[in-house]
Amino acid sequence: xxxxxxxxxxxxxxxxxxxxxxxxxxxxxxxxxxxxxxxxxxxxxxxxxxxxxxxxxxxxxxxxxxxxxxxxxxxxxxxxxxxxxxxxxxxxxxxxxxxxxxxxxxxxxxxxxxxxxxxxxxxxxxxxxxxxxxxxxxxxxxxxxxxxxxxxxxxxxxxxxxxxxxxxxxxxxxxxxxxxxxxxxxxxxxxxxxxxxxxxxxxxxxxxxxxxxxxxxxxxxxxxxxxxxxxxxxxxxxxxxxxxxxxxxxxxxxxxxxxxxxxxxxxxxxxxxxxxxxxxxxxxxxxxxxxxxxxxxxxxxxxxxxxxxxxxxxxxxxxxxxxxxxxxxxxxxxxxxxxxxxxxxxxxxxxxxxxxxxxxxxxxxxxxxxxxxxxxxxxxxxxxxxxxxxxxxxxxxxxxxxxxxxxxxxxx
Numbered sequence: 001x002x003x004x005x006x007x008x009x010x011x012x013x014x015x016x017x018x019x020x021x022x023x024x025x026x027x028x029x030x031x032x033x034x035x036x037x038x039x040x041x042x043x044x045x046x047x048x049x050x051x052x053x054x055x056x057x058x059x060x061x062x063x064x065x066x067x068x069x070x071x072x073x074x075x076x077x078x079x080x081x082x083x084x085x086x087x088x089x090x091x092x093x094x095x096x097x098x099x100x101x102x103x104x105x106x107x108x109x110x111x112x113x114x115x116x117x118x119x120x121x122x123x124x125x126x127x128x129x130x131x132x133x134x135x136x137x138x139x140x141x142x143x144x145x146x147x148x149x150x151x152x153x154x155x156x157x158x159x160x161x162x163x164x165x166x167x168x169x170x171x172x173x174x175x176x177x178x179x180x181x182x183x184x185x186x187x188x189x190x191x192x193x194x195x196x197x198x199x200x201x202x203x204x205x206x207x208x209x210x211x212x213x214x215x216x217x218x219x220x221x222x223x224x225x226x227x228x229x230x231x232x233x234x235x236x237x238x239x240x241x242x243x244x245x246x247x248x249x250x251x252x253x254x255x256x257x258x259x260x261x262x263x264x265x266x267x268x269x270x271x272x273x274x275x276x277x278x279x280x281x282x283x284x285x286x287x288x289x290x291x292x293x294x295x296x297x298x299x300x301x302x303x304x305x306x307x308x309x310x311x312x313x314x315x316x317x318x319x320x321x322x323x324x325x326x327x328x329x330x331x332x333x334x335x336x337x338x339x340x341x342x343x344x345x346x347x348x349x350x351x352x353x354x355x356x357x358x359x360x361x362x363x364x365x366x367x368x369x370x371x372x373x374x375x376x377x378x379x380x381x382x383x384x385x386x387x388x389x390x391x392x393x394x395x396x397x398x399x400x401x402x403x404x405x406x407x408x409x410x411x412x
Contacts (some may be wrong), residue, residue, distance in 0.1 A: 065371075066233065067237070067292060067293060067306055068235050068306045068308040069287055070284070080310065082187055082189075082231065085131030087110065088129055088131055089107060089108075089129070089130055090108045090110060090127060090129050091106075091127065091129075092105060092119075092125055093127070093128070094123065094125065095123075095125055095195070097124045097197075100195065101144075102146075103145075121199070121200040122198060122200050123198050124196065124197050126193065126195070127192070127196060128148065128191075128192050128266065129191050130266065131188060131189050131190070136152050136153065136186055137152060137188060146267075149264065149265050149266065150185070150188060150228060150264055151262050151272065151314075152183045152184070155183045155278075155279060159181050159279055160255050160256045160341055160342035161258060161354055181277050181278070181279050182277065183278070184278050184280065185229040186312070187229055187231075188227065188229045189225045190225060190226070190266060191225050226269075226322060228269065228314070229264075230365075230367035231310060231312055231367045232257070232310075232311050232361075232367050233311075233369050234310075234371075235306055235307070235369065235372070236283075236309075236372050237304050237305075237306050237371065237373050237374065238286075238304060238306070238307070239304050239374065239377075240376045240377040245384075247305065248345060248346060249286075249305065249343045249346075249351070249376055249379070251283070251286055252341055254281035254282075254342050255280060255339060255341045256277050256279040256340045257279075257357075258338045259317070259338065259361070260277065260278055260313045260314065260317070261273075261274075261313070261316060262275070262276045264314045268320070269320050269322065270320050271314050271318060271319055272314070272317060272318075275317050278313060283307050284307060284309065286305050287305065287306050292306070295373055315366070316337075316361065316365055319365060321365045324365045336356065337356070337358045337361040337362075338354050338355065339357050340354045341353050343374075347385075347387065349383055349384075355372055357372065
């Protein structure tokens with residue numbers, strides 16, 4: 001233990017500046033610790049982040065749930081799970097010790113090799129960390145520094161949730177609502193550390209010695225990086241797709257998922273209440289599979305065609321996804337999740353199908369596998385016999401014959 005005199009000399013020598021070193025360990029929903037190291041005689045921040053895939057985060061058994069052949073080893077069809085962030089943005093808030101209100105802040109960008117920041121002894125800080133360099137995500141910090149939100153912009157992609165007149169198999173409601181389609185968010189991970197008190201007494205810290213025998217004091221706190229955006233993997237299984245002329249459906253132009261949160265509040269991790277829809281035209285190529293598991297989880301079809309898509313979302317609206325079970329999502333009873341898929345028929349015609357996937361989405365508030373079954377035999381023969389044509393883009397009220405437009409935007 002250092003005497004009071006030696007303590008005062010030590011603190012004077014370092015001019016009452018303590019230095020923060022951060023170690024961010026593997027991304028996980030488990031009980032793994034992530035430690036912040038406060039080193040009195042250093043100014044180095046170490047950031048270490050490991051690649052964690054979706055199956056590790058949720059314990060998904062791919063052999064049972066996922067039937068599409070997504071080549072993980074060669075990444076032929078792209079990334080399934082989360083990818084490693086390259087840059088980390090750290091926002092350090094100065095906190096009033098008496099009111100616990102944030103009154104100013106500064107930020108620093110770190111890479112996986114580390115960086116440096118200095119903190120003043122006797123002060124209190126809050127710290128927000130998230131991966132830097134996102135493309136589609138907008139951030140907004142309130143003037144009082146009490147909220148920090150992330151959300152996405154409107155998209156220019158076409159929507160594949162279409163009208164009932166265009167698709168007799170739609171499960172969507174008949175009401176007409178305004179419709180705005182949004183980009184997918186980026187993969188976003190982060191953490192908030194609050195009330196970090198930088199004590200002036202070195203006896204409050206753990207003590208270590210470096211190679212030269214110099215003393216380093218270490219203070220440990222939790223700082224778990226966790227996802228803000230969640231991955232849903234959609235596998236589209238087309239049954240009875242073959243007739244005497246070959247495959248009825250030969251691919252898909254895109255899909256739209258409705259009833260999703262527009263953004264998230266980073267400090268509380270609660271998603272926005274208002275709902276949006278997200279579209280993607282990145283549909284993986286159709287594959288023919290044998291012994292395909294059907295919806296009951298037991299029966300099998302001799303063969304079927306399967307397509308797949310990976311969609312990033314902020315999750316379901318008005319919840320804290322990491323703390324929410326299926327029962328918890330029932331507070332948003334008006335929220336419905338629909339998927340619209342723009343299939344390409346063998347004659348080039350675009351055939352759009354919508355399905356209610358609410359139950360599957362609510363069972364997986366932090367992402368996971370959603371399976372949609374389509375019966376190719378239900379495609380009207382007159383569509384298959386049509387000359388090559390497409391039905392165009394998404395909703396457009398100025399296009400003739402597009403009356404009784406239907407969409408799934410639900411406002412709570």
